Amino acid sequence: MPDGADSELVELETVVVPRRRKGLYILPNMVTLAALFAGFYSIVMAMNGRFDMAAIGVFCAMVLDSLDGRVARMTNTQSAFGEQMDSLSDMVSFGAAPALIAYEWALRGLGRWGWIAAFVYCACAALRLARFNVNTGVVDKRFFQGLPSPAAAALIAGFILVMAELGVKGPQVAWPMFALALYAGLTMVTNVPFYSFKDFSARRSVPFPVIVLVALAIGAISIDPAKALLGLFGVYGVSGYVVYLWRRYKGQPTSVISTSTDDPDERGLH
DSSP states (O other), X not given: OOTTSOOOOOOOOOOOOOOOOOOOOHHHHHHHHHHHHHHHHHHHHHHTTOHHHHHHHHHHHHHHHHHXXXXXXXXXXXXXXXXXXXXXXXXXXXXXXXXXXXXXXXXXXXTHHHHHHHHHHHHHHHHHHHHHHHTTTTBOTTEEEXXXXXXXXXXXXXXXXXXXXXXXXXXXXXXXXXXXXXXXXXXXXXXXXXXXXXXXXXXXXXXXXXXXXXXXXXXXXXXXXXXHHHHHHHHHHHHHHHHHHHHHHHTOOOOOBOSOOSOHHHHTTO
16 A cells, blocks of 8 residues: 555455346237137137137137237337247147147048148148248248248138038038148148238228228128138138239249348258
8 A cells, every 4th residue: 555545444345236037028928828728729629529619719819819929019028939939829729729620520530531631731830830930031021931820720710610600510521621721731831922911001091992891891701700701711812822823924023032041951941
């Protein structure tokens, strides 16, 4: 110490800053868990022979699945955990659940052909979700690469609801369900572009007749929801092929990949 200075012991205290515990955002994950429950409920109802309730559970999962991402963005609570949780929930609700419902309702009587069709659908849903996660950064946001899994599940669930309303038993339409399961499953893993509606903004002004058409559409759906939903998703389920053929006819690019990637392991997924 310098001369003339008072000698003084200075005690240094070590300040320990407690590490902040990482947590999870509860609101969007609660919505995702609700969607997962709806998918699980569908499987349980199918096991109990309540196929109409099983199909309704799939549609409930669709509504909840469309909300969790929007809730996360509105509340600024996006997270990597939430993205992975959403994919796993989708696999149950739109992959395993429709496949098991279709098998228990109609495909069981076809023997090995029945479970092969159910497995193809389930496997294609898993492949579609995995490819979606990998290609998120390189796909044109205006389009989905292949039929989205909720729409594929809606085709299965809508068909079951309509047949139940008409009093048709599953074994009577086993082969049509076989064809539908293969179509929905394989379309999920194609490169056919399906419009995503992600560039649609609710804040954008529209002409008055558009509101009238929306009101008429809501009225039409309320008259016979099962047939209206099946028709709606049936049209959407073939719309991608129409867009694909139209682009080919016009000589326009048919791929929805907007940019390339330097990762050689991902090039084959495009």
